[in-house]
Amino acid sequence: MKNAIITGGTSGIGLGIATKFASQGYNLLLNGLEKNGEEITQEIAREYGVRAVFSPANLQQPEQIKRMVQQAERELGQVDVLVNNAGIQHVSPVEEFPEDRWDAIIAINMSATFHSAKAVWSGMKARGFGRIINIASAHALRASEYKVAYVAAKHGVAGITKVLALEGAPYGITCNAICPGYVRTPLVEAQIADQARVHQMSEAEVIEKVMLKKQPVKQFVEVQAIAGLALHLASEAASQLTGALLPIDGGWSAQ
Numbered sequence: 266m267k268n269a270i271i272t273g274g275t276s277g278i279g280l281g282i283a284t285k286f287a288s289q290g291y292n293l294l295l296n297g298l299e300k301n302g303e304e305i306t307q308e309i310a311r312e313y314g315v316r317a318v319f320s321p322a323n324l325q326q327p328e329q330i331k332r333m334v335q336q337a338e339r340e341l342g343q344v345d346v347l348v349n350n351a352g353i354q355h356v357s358p359v360e361e362f363p364e365d366r367w368d369a370i371i372a373i374n375m376s377a378t379f380h381s382a383k384a385v386w387s388g389m390k391a392r393g394f395g396r397i398i399n400i401a402s403a404h405a406l407r408a409s410e411y412k413v414a415y416v417a418a419k420h421g422v423a424g425i426t427k428v429l430a431l432e433g434a435p436y437g438i439t440c441n442a443i444c445p446g447y448v449r450t451p452l453v454e455a456q457i458a459d460q461a462r463v464h465q466m467s468e469a470e471v472i473e474k475v476m477l478k479k480q481p482v483k484q485f486v487e488v489q490a491i492a493g494l495a496l497h498l499a500s501e502a503a504s505q506l507t508g509a510l511l512p513i514d515g516g517w518s519a520q
């Protein structure tokens with residue numbers, strides 16, 4: 266059976282992808298900053314009877330990313346699938362946007378995608394099979410005010426995705442980006458509060474007038490829908506699907 270690294274795999278969308286992959290027999294390395302990351306990982310291993318290891322690597326540090334990939338190769342054998350999912354958000358008007366949040370968002374949401382892909386690349390190339398799945402965002406395709414770093418980073422991920430698809434094509438390595446609209450995860454729960462402050466609205470108004478305003482299907486995207494697409498992208502059947510930016514956004518990017 267195949268092995269997958271899922272960054273940010275111990276919360277939200279990443280945890281949903283981890284559970285889906287485990288249910289299909291994938292062995293996993295899950296990464297994240299959650300204090301109970303080890304327990305979450307072992308629970309998945311027990312429930313689905315797969316091998317699963319945890320890495321608390323901080324993706325802001327390229328050296329820790331290298332060690333995370335080495336850990337997967339040592340403890341699982343090889344890396345067949347890399348899901349670059351970890352991400353953070355900060356919502357603020359540009360003139361108040363803190364420099365350290367800019368740096369952190371660019372490092373975690375964008376640069377870590379490059380560093381982790383670089384670290385798995387030679388193994389995938391040698392075996393003639395690899396799947397790199399970047400969890401980007403509708404903000405890889407569209408902009409919103411007060412999210413200058415996030416929109417820049419996610420557009421950067423779109424560019425990285427296309428380049429890796431071209432470079433991977435001769436070697437059986439595909440690279441795609443999933444671009445979700447709003448999904449109700451811990452990241453979005455925190456943002457509802459931030460947006461309420463910036464827009465001077467109640468939290469209910471933020472959900473209706475800011476977030477779901479842009480999603481014609483007036484519902485949050487389900488984690489399971491994203492996990493199902495990621496599973497397909499990881500499969501042998503998706504060998505011709507590469508370099509794509511795939512929206513699951515309730516019609517947002519149709520506008």
Ligand code: NAD
Pocket residue numbers: 272273274275276277278279296297298299321322323324325350351352353373374400401402403444445446447448449450451452453
């Ligand atoms: P989440 O906050 O539930 O999970 C984020 C994960 O990233 C956590 O496991 C966290 O520990 C990890 N992480 C954060 N900083 C890290 C670091 N420095 N090193 C290692 N791990 C780190 O968020 P989520 O909503 O599940 O988001 C997952 C991805 O989906 C992100 O890239 C996000 O931008 C993207 N996304 C989310 C939404 C949404 O509406 N929730 C929409 C589009 C795209």
